[in-house]
Amino acid sequence: MKALRTVTSKSICWARSNIDTDQIIPARFLSTTERVGLGRFAFNDWRYLKDGSPDPDFVFNQAPNAGRSILVAGPNFGCGSSREHAPWALTDLGLQAVISSEIADIFRGNSLKNGLLPIVLDQAIVEELLAHPDWELAIDVADKSLRLPDGRSFHFHLDAFQQLCLLEGVDELGYLLARSPAIAKFEESHHAC
Amino acid sequence: MSARTLFDKLWDAHLVVAETAEAPALMYIDLHLIHEVTSPQAFAELESRGITLRRPERTKATLDHSTPTLPAGSDGELPYHNDAARSQVQRLRENCARHGVELFDMDSDARGIVHVIGPELGLTQPGMTIVCGDSHTSTHGAFGALAFGIGTSEVGHVMASQCLLQRKPKTLAIEVDGALAPGVSAKDLILHIIGAIGVNGGTGHVIEYRGAAIRALDMEGRMTLCNMSIEAGARAGMVAPDQVTFDYLAGRARVPQAAAFDAAVAGWKTWYSDEGAAFDRVVRIDAASVGPTVTWGTHPGTALAIDAAIPLARDAAQQRGIDYMGFSAGGTVAGAAVDVVFVGSCTNGRLSDMREVARILQGQRIHERVRMLVVPGSAQVKRDAEAEGIDVVVRAAGAEWREPGCSMCIAMNGDLVLPGQLAVSTSNRNFEGRQGPGARTVLASPATAAASAIAGVVSDARAYADVIRAVPQASAMPVGPAGAPTTAGVSA
Numbered sequence: 001m002k003a004l005r006t007v008t009s010k011s012i013c014w015a016r017s018n019i020d021t022d023q024i025i026p027a028r029f030l031s032t033t034e035r036v037g038l039g040r041f042a043f044n045d046w047r048y049l050k051d052g053s054p055d056p057d058f059v060f061n062q063a064p065n066a067g068r069s070i071l072v073a074g075p076n077f078g079c080g081s082s083r084e085h086a087p088w089a090l091t092d093l094g095l096q097a098v099i100s101s102e103i104a105d106i107f108r109g110n111s112l113k114n115g116l117l118p119i120v121l122d123q124a125i126v127e128e129l130l131a132h133p134d135w136e137l138a139i140d141v142a143d144k145s146l147r148l149p150d151g152r153s154f155h156f157h158l159d160a161f162q163q164l165c166l167l168e169g170v171d172e173l174g175y176l177l178a179r180s181p182a183i184a185k186f187e188e189s190h191h192a193c
Numbered sequence: 194m195s196a197r198t199l200f201d202k203l204w205d206a207h208l209v210v211a212e213t214a215e216a217p218a219l220m221y222i223d224l225h226l227i228h229e230v231t232s233p234q235a236f237a238e239l240e241s242r243g244i245t246l247r248r249p250e251r252t253k254a255t256l257d258h259s260t261p262t263l264p265a266g267s268d269g270e271l272p273y274h275n276d277a278a279r280s281q282v283q284r285l286r287e288n289c290a291r292h293g294v295e296l297f298d299m300d301s302d303a304r305g306i307v308h309v310i311g312p313e314l315g316l317t318q319p320g321m322t323i324v325c326g327d328s329h330t331s332t333h334g335a336f337g338a339l340a341f342g343i344g345t346s347e348v349g350h351v352m353a354s355q356c357l358l359q360r361k362p363k364t365l366a367i368e369v370d371g372a373l374a375p376g377v378s379a380k381d382l383i384l385h386i387i388g389a390i391g392v393n394g395g396t397g398h399v400i401e402y403r404g405a406a407i408r409a410l411d412m413e414g415r416m417t418l419c420n421m422s423i424e425a426g427a428r429a430g431m432v433a434p435d436q437v438t439f440d441y442l443a444g445r446a447r448v449p450q451a452a453a454f455d456a457a458v459a460g461w462k463t464w465y466s467d468e469g470a471a472f473d474r475v476v477r478i479d480a481a482s483v484g485p486t487v488t489w490g491t492h493p494g495t496a497l498a499i500d501a502a503i504p505l506a507r508d509a510a511q512q513r514g515i516d517y518m519g520f521s522a523g524g525t526v527a528g529a530a531v532d533v534v535f536v537g538s539c540t541n542g543r544l545s546d547m548r549e550v551a552r553i554l555q556g557q558r559i560h561e562r563v564r565m566l567v568v569p570g571s572a573q574v575k576r577d578a579e580a581e582g583i584d585v586v587v588r589a590a591g592a593e594w595r596e597p598g599c600s601m602c603i604a605m606n607g608d609l610v611l612p613g614q615l616a617v618s619t620s621n622r623n624f625e626g627r628q629g630p631g632a633r634t635v636l637a638s639p640a641t642a643a644a645s646a647i648a649g650v651v652s653d654a655r656a657y658a659d660v661i662r663a664v665p666q667a668s669a670m671p672v673g674p675a676g677a678p679t680t681a682g683v684s685a
């Protein structure tokens with residue numbers, strides 16, 4: 001995983017609530033055995049017109065949003081299945097952070113393992129962000145802060161361990177494997193299964 | 194020690210390293226289930242790092258999501274939807290062979306949907322931690338196990354270390370008092386609960402379902418209930434084991450047998466919430482107030498009584514949901530014209546579901562407009578149902594009887610609802626396009642699905658209450674002793 005320390009970008013603003021993982025990447029694209037290149041399937045059923053051309057009304061297809069790496073969305077983002085293909089598809093689109101007032105548990109965990117920062121803020125703040133797509137937002141992982149161009153700054157929650165993983169660009173596997181002696185000791189006295 | 198909840202006990206018993214402010218806990222995983230869709234990238238990651246599985250015997254594999262539900266053709270070839278699905282299946286075979294993981298392959302008489310076969314084989318047992326790269330792993334909580342879905346990175350973590358990094362979630366008790374009315378099932382109850390607490394109602398929590406109405410459910414009903422905990426945003430759902438649980442497990446292929454079984458039961462009896470144990474939240478539901486429940490929008494939180502008026506949209510998202518479904522505020526879901534009926538999935542693809550549908554379809558024809566698919570959740574469910582003649586009833590009614598798999602629940606294998614069609618489905622998600630691009634899904638119980646198939650419009654199954662009640666579950670229809678499966682060829 002690549003380290004993620006700061007993100008500076010204008011945001012893609014999409015007020016829609018309940019954007020579920022079946023929309024982020026529809027199930028029929030899960031027959032892949034790869035994890036790269038899934039961005040082309042992201043939001044497939046909303047992104048294209050019947051003739052297969054990009055729908056100009058769809059938020060990710062609008063010119064000002066090209067190259068932006070922060071998505072601000074309505075409540076309950078990422079609900080649904082546990083497919084890690086969802087954050088794989090979003091990071092492949094170039095996203096580095098998702099801001100919403102509610103982000104589903106499993107999606108949140110999956111995102112953090114893939115260098116996509118899920119940020120939960122009060123709905124009132126999210127609504128203000130949604131109204132200002134041209135604000136340049138500055139996210140600092142070390143500070144756990146989101147700074148607005150007018151100087152205001154908001155703190156967001158990020159688990160200390162996950163923060164460290166993001167800052168250092170390490171994944172959790174190495175950490176787990178380093179605990180093999182404790183696991184072996186546990187297994188000696190654990191009989192279930 | 195002070196009074197602890199069932200969840201607290203499970204957490205404590207699987208703690209390899211306790212959590213601190215700096216680092217999450219290491220939780221030991223007893224049983225890891227995998228399938229073809231969310232495992233290939235995990236195997237690839239491990240191989241690229243030269244890591245092997247720590248305890249391959251604790252991982253079990255099945256094929257379910259992208260597999261065809263039509264039998265092999267005359268050439269012996271299975272009709273895969275596309276090459277990607279075929280190669281995904283082949284990849285799991287190769288990975289399992291290379292890493293020593295037991296696979297219930299297409300020709301195995303134990304194959305089926307991952308959350309159906311775990312309990313059916315007795316792999317799922319009280320007191321276990323169970324994970325799978327699939328959000329409906331919560332199903333297994335019906336046995337008093339801590340069971341939850343994980344992403345593919347975590348699939349790799351479990352393979353490599355048999356552990357997961359976890360922060361301790363909160364606990365939510367859902368107390369369901371009273372009794373469900375005839376014709377009202379566990380599916381109606383869980384839809385009602387999600388409608389009541391919302392799709393975020395359980396976020397950050399593990400739910401324990403408690404109370405008289407829960408105790409009165411058979412194991413299959415408890416599985417249906419726990420299955421959809423994720424739809425309320427919860428990490429997991431569970432029911433404390435009791436005699437119903439032990440009777441279900443007795444004689445299953447992978448549980449201890451004879452005297453060893455009695456010893457296991459003695460251990461399983463310790464998995465309950467102590468008297469006076471404190472939950473972070475408690476929600477009370479009166480079972481008597483639950484009727485047949487369906488969804489009117491495009492997420493499972495839009496559940497309401499089948500004959501209740503669809504509410505006015507509170508916001509643009511709700512309006513979009515109503516519009517997408519082609520409903521209108523003030524109308525009812527009952528009466529909407531139905532194109533497709535799907536009975537199956539890890540929510541309602543078990544023998545009791547097949548029986549309920551067959552009781553209603555017995556001697557009836559489905560409406561001429563309706564295409565109805567009945568897909569058993571596993572090879573075992575299929576065999577048991579066929580032994581009772583359920584396939585004959587289903588076919589005689591004009592519905593299709595299929596091979597086991599996820600099928601139209603996720604529409605990855607070619608079984609799908611066409612754009613604009615309205616499906617009444619016993620599965621668990623009604624997201625836009627979940628059952629195929631443009632598909633409109635009404636979530637419902639098997640009884641509602643069967644009644645709607647006959648009428649051609651979404652219909653109240655209470656009209657069939659007498660038929661449903663006439664044959665008490667799990668006793669009148671012949672199965673093995675104590676409902677034990679006949680898993681010939683599956684060794685313990």
Ligand code: SF4
Binds near residue numbers: 306307329538539603
């Ligand atoms: S039946 Fe549906 S919900 Fe269950 S495991 Fe299969 S795809 Fe997932």
